[in-house]
Amino acid sequence: QELQYSTHLPPSVLVNSAGVEKVFDLVSKATGGEVTAKYFWAGQLYDSAGNFDAIRGGVIDTAFTQPASNQAEMPVNMMFSDLYHFGGDPYVTAAAVNATILLDCQSCRDEYAQANALFLGAHAATPAMTVCAREIRSIDDLRGLRIIGQQAVADWIGHLGSTQLDVPPPGQLEALERGTADCTNISPEWLTAFSIGEAAETIITAPIGSQFATSFMTMNSDTWAGLSDEAKTAFLQAMPQAIAAIVDGYVAADEEALAAAEEQGLTFTDLGGAYRQELDGFLSDYASRAAAKGEARGVADAAAIVAAFQDNIAKWQGIVD
Amino acid sequence: MSDFAIGVAGLGVMVLMIALRFHIGLAMGAVATIGIWLIAGPRATSSVLQNIPYSFAANWEFSAVPLFILMGSIAHTSGMTTSLFRAARLWLAWLPGGLAIATNLGCAGFSAAAGSSLVTSISMGRIAVPEMLRYNYDKGLATGVVAAAGTLGVMIPPSIPMIIYAYFAEVSVGDMFMAGILPGLLTAFLFSLMILIRCTLRPELAPKIIEESDPAEKWRALLEVWPLPVIIFVVVGTIYAGIASATQSAAFGAVAALVIAAFQRRLSWPVLRDALLDTIRNSASLFFIIIGAVLLTRFMAYSDLPETVADMVIAIGVSELTLVLVTAAVFLVLGCFLDPIGLMLLVLPVFLPIYIAADINLVWFGILFIKYTEIGLITPPVGMNVYVMRTILPDIPLQVIFRGTAWFFVTELVVLALLIAFPQISLFLPSLR
Amino acid sequence: MRRLARCAAEAYARAITAGACLALVLATLHIFADAVATKLFLSPINGTHQIVTFYYMVALFFLPLGYAESQGAHISADLGFSLLSRRLQRIATTANHLLLTGYVGLLCWYATVKAIQQTEVGAYETIAGGQIPLWPSRWIAVMGLLAMLAIAALKALDSILGAESDTETPA
Ligand code: NA
Numbered sequence: 001q002e003l004q005y006s007t008h009l010p011p012s013v014l015v016n017s018a019g020v021e022k023v024f025d026l027v028s029k030a031t032g033g034e035v036t037a038k039y040f041w042a043g044q045l046y047d048s049a050g051n052f053d054a055i056r057g058g059v060i061d062t063a064f065t066q067p068a069s070n071q072a073e074m075p076v077n078m079m080f081s082d083l084y085h086f087g088g089d090p091y092v093t094a095a096a097v098n099a100t101i102l103l104d105c106q107s108c109r110d111e112y113a114q115a116n117a118l119f120l121g122a123h124a125a126t127p128a129m130t131v132c133a134r135e136i137r138s139i140d141d142l143r144g145l146r147i148i149g150q151q152a153v154a155d156w157i158g159h160l161g162s163t164q165l166d167v168p169p170p171g172q173l174e175a176l177e178r179g180t181a182d183c184t185n186i187s188p189e190w191l192t193a194f195s196i197g198e199a200a201e202t203i204i205t206a207p208i209g210s211q212f213a214t215s216f217m218t219m220n221s222d223t224w225a226g227l228s229d230e231a232k233t234a235f236l237q238a239m240p241q242a243i244a245a246i247v248d249g250y251v252a253a254d255e256e257a258l259a260a261a262e263e264q265g266l267t268f269t270d271l272g273g274a275y276r277q278e279l280d281g282f283l284s285d286y287a288s289r290a291a292a293k294g295e296a297r298g299v300a301d302a303a304a305i306v307a308a309f310q311d312n313i314a315k316w317q318g319i320v321d
Numbered sequence: 322m323s324d325f326a327i328g329v330a331g332l333g334v335m336v337l338m339i340a341l342r343f344h345i346g347l348a349m350g351a352v353a354t355i356g357i358w359l360i361a362g363p364r365a366t367s368s369v370l371q372n373i374p375y376s377f378a379a380n381w382e383f384s385a386v387p388l389f390i391l392m393g394s395i396a397h398t399s400g401m402t403t404s405l406f407r408a409a410r411l412w413l414a415w416l417p418g419g420l421a422i423a424t425n426l427g428c429a430g431f432s433a434a435a436g437s438s439l440v441t442s443i444s445m446g447r448i449a450v451p452e453m454l455r456y457n458y459d460k461g462l463a464t465g466v467v468a469a470a471g472t473l474g475v476m477i478p479p480s481i482p483m484i485i486y487a488y489f490a491e492v493s494v495g496d497m498f499m500a501g502i503l504p505g506l507l508t509a510f511l512f513s514l515m516i517l518i519r520c521t522l523r524p525e526l527a528p529k530i531i532e533e534s535d536p537a538e539k540w541r542a543l544l545e546v547w548p549l550p551v552i553i554f555v556v557v558g559t560i561y562a563g564i565a566s567a568t569q570s571a572a573f574g575a576v577a578a579l580v581i582a583a584f585q586r587r588l589s590w591p592v593l594r595d596a597l598l599d600t601i602r603n604s605a606s607l608f609f610i611i612i613g614a615v616l617l618t619r620f621m622a623y624s625d626l627p628e629t630v631a632d633m634v635i636a637i638g639v640s641e642l643t644l645v646l647v648t649a650a651v652f653l654v655l656g657c658f659l660d661p662i663g664l665m666l667l668v669l670p671v672f673l674p675i676y677i678a679a680d681i682n683l684v685w686f687g688i689l690f691i692k693y694t695e696i697g698l699i700t701p702p703v704g705m706n707v708y709v710m711r712t713i714l715p716d717i718p719l720q721v722i723f724r725g726t727a728w729f730f731v732t733e734l735v736v737l738a739l740l741i742a743f744p745q746i747s748l749f750l751p752s753l754r
Numbered sequence: 755m756r757r758l759a760r761c762a763a764e765a766y767a768r769a770i771t772a773g774a775c776l777a778l779v780l781a782t783l784h785i786f787a788d789a790v791a792t793k794l795f796l797s798p799i800n801g802t803h804q805i806v807t808f809y810y811m812v813a814l815f816f817l818p819l820g821y822a823e824s825q826g827a828h829i830s831a832d833l834g835f836s837l838l839s840r841r842l843q844r845i846a847t848t849a850n851h852l853l854l855t856g857y858v859g860l861l862c863w864y865a866t867v868k869a870i871q872q873t874e875v876g877a878y879e880t881i882a883g884g885q886i887p888l889w890p891s892r893w894i895a896v897m898g899l900l901a902m903l904a905i906a907a908l909k910a911l912d913s914i915l916g917a918e919s920d921t922e923t924p925a
């Protein structure tokens with residue numbers, strides 16, 4: 001049985017090379033070659049919104065999807081974008097988001113089911129840092145700048161008194177070099193992956209949160225129902241291994257990128273703890289604000305989801321420590 | 322019938338339909354739709370048709386295209402371009418093919434601002450071709466030079482395809498940009514040389530402009546050319562000053578053209594209406610073709626044709642040189658049918674791992690790859706830059722434009738050979754960083 | 755009757771083309787104003803990205819499709835056509851128009867299916883300080899494709915019934 005996998009990301013990114021291919025390799029091995037994969041990388045077929053549609057229509061068996069691309073249809077799962085700043089240690093965050101969706105949040109799973117889809121697992125990116133193309137010595141140096149960040153950090157950038165710009169990763173180097181933007185919020189890996197290090201001068205080392213509101217293995221429900229029990233078990237066993245491998249890869253890539261940045265002579269600073277302090281102040285009522293945002297979108301059990309996620313973070317923090 | 326056979330048959334039918342004067346966007350789109358239906362079934366067809374055309378219109382990066390067309394249209398309908406070419410005529414009259422060479426260099430200059438071939442060709446084509454035709458330049462030469470030199474837009478930085486390549490290949494965008502400069506200049510130089518030689522041998526291609534003119538008139542003409550350089554300066558300047566992104570700079574160019582036209586009292590209601598309608602018509606016919614090209618890419622992805630061809634050819638390649646030559650052959654052949662994004666999505670992922678395994682410099686390969694996509698833009702039957710020329714110059718038959726690009730194609734092959742023989746042309750500047 | 759239908763179709767195509775021209779002007783001014791506001795006053799106009807992408811661009815690419823078709827602005831080549839006999843040329847032209855009608859009809863059909871689905875779920879995107887509805891923009895695409903479908907269908911009808919369409923310009 002050949003399963004088609006579609007993603008808008010190119011084959012070289014870790015989610016694909018360390019995650020997706022690993023899942024299918026493991027499943028293929030475990031089923032003695034009964035299940036194989038055909039990959040459509042880099043949007044060869046669909047962009048990220050299109051992949052979700054293709055899963056729903058049964059056109060594709062498995063795909064990378066993200067709630068942000070189909071916001072009206074995934075208000076519950078959008079909650080995990082609103083919880084961005086709770087993202088920390090990627091092992092803990094990844095475990096917590098999967099535990100929340102798979103064990104604690106029936107409405108999250110219902111949303112996938114309504115789209116004829118099944119959530120099999122999410123990874124978590126490593127925490128983002130604020131990287132600037134100029135010298136930053138104090139929190140005041142950050143005010144009034146133009147800072148690149150996704151919608152999830154818009155409030156934080158606004159809180160700093162700065163302007164949020166939405167620039168896709170491939171355009172960020174140019175924006176920083178030309179001065180269209182002053183700073184960006186990125187996983188350190190992007191310093192090399194998107195050459196952003198070439199324009200950077202200061203790296204503020206205080207982590208601000210991470211992206212984990214994605215699903216790199218969304219499966220069509222009928223496809224799942226048609227799998228043998230052996231294959232189903234193989235998928236469920238492969239997922240945690242693949243998620244760990246992705247996170248391992250990101251952690252290593254981050255270390256490498258940060259070492260290169262240090263060699264390059266970039267300034268590393270936490271602004272004497274001031275950045276973290278400012279962020280903590282901003283986050284004092286973050287959980288209740290996130291729940292309110294969810295409720296405004298019509299998510300009935302928003303507060304319960306936030307609480308479950310926080311519990312899972314605490315629980316897995318303990319396990320990892 | 323295997324998926325591969327359906328892919329091959331589909332391309333054959335498409336060529337036949339184009340030859341029989343079917344709309345080109347229709348030939349690509351209808352063949353792709355039927356092909357996807359045959360291979361992947363009606364549900365896949367439905368999903369593709371529901372998503373693809375819309376998502377290519379609703380695209381921020383693509384928004385620069387109509388705005389640059391508008392900028393060129395205003396400059397053209399308000400008569401600014403006429404002044405520029407009056408000066409070019411007076412100053413370059415002595416040079417065989419002078420206007421074509423000026424256009425070629427203009428494209429190279431514009432490439433320093435624009436990151437896409439389409440945009441470069443559209444902007445310069447709108448400006449330069451009508452003037453060359455006015456001086457009885459050969460239609461093929463006049464359109465061919467813009468179609469071919471417009472491709473410099475992606476070789477001379479900034480360059481959108483280079484950024485995407487760098488992401489795919491995990492090389493530095495800065496290295497790619499540096500690496501493109503010399504090959505871009507080399508191409509512009511050899512294009513000029515080729516035009517000069519051809520127009521010397523065949524003066525009827527570019528009739529010498531014999532005009533009595535005193536030096537005072539020449540200088541006066543030069544004083545009148547300021548609008549266009551100013552508009553291009555606004556586009557380039559706002560990018561480099563960090564005021565606008567490459568996409569936003571198109572709006573600045575269009576506004577600058579409007580303001581200057583108004584300032585010169587050249588902006589009347591008919592001028593504005595014509596410029597708008599012109600832009601809208603060009604954008605729509607370009608968009609219809611692009612829908613077809615994008616659907617064709619999906620059809621090719623389903624048919625596995627590019628990957629199968631690449632695999633067959635890789636099986637032959639052994640030494641580094643064979644590998645490079647064989648790659649060139651594959652990209653040139655597939656480039657006849659696919660646009661650059663299609664090549665990038667369908668064929669690049671197959672070749673990159675092989676180049677990595679063979680330990681070949683990926684920046685150098687990137688420059689070669691950009692060259693392949695450039696060449697693909699001017700080769701029939703699917704030659705996007707040629708189609709662009711046709712949208713803005715509806716009176717010139719497509720085959721005339723394709724014929725006009727033939728000599729540029731030959732020159733491109735020479736450049737390609739030089740780039741393969743001397744990797745330093747690409748790698749020298751990045752090595753200085 | 756055919757003439758009446760044709761007049762109606764062309765009037766509709768022209769009317770929505772005016773909408774496309776308006777979108778083009780607005781896109782230029784909006785992007786310009788946003789960039790200036792961002793640079794000078796550090797206050798970008800919220801939602802510029804989305805409004806340009808989902809409204810202006812969709813309008814200016816889809817709405818003039820019918821007008822371009824009635825003007826014969828869609829590109830074709832002439833590589834073997836002129837070698838055919840007059841009869842075969844007629845057949846090829848008729849086939850062209852019929853296939854165009856079918857193809858654009860299919861595009862229009864699926865755009866409508868998608869527009870209905872997006873309207874039902876109320877598709878939107880979150881921006882700073884609010885949400886932008888995306889579903890109405892799907893109907894703009896439908897409007898444009900509908901115009902092209904009408905023009906193409908009438909041309910197909912003309913060529914089947916033998917009347918050479920008068921706006922057809924040879925390549
Ligand atoms: Na360029």
Ligand code: NA
Binds near residue numbers: 657659699702
């Ligand atoms: Na081509």
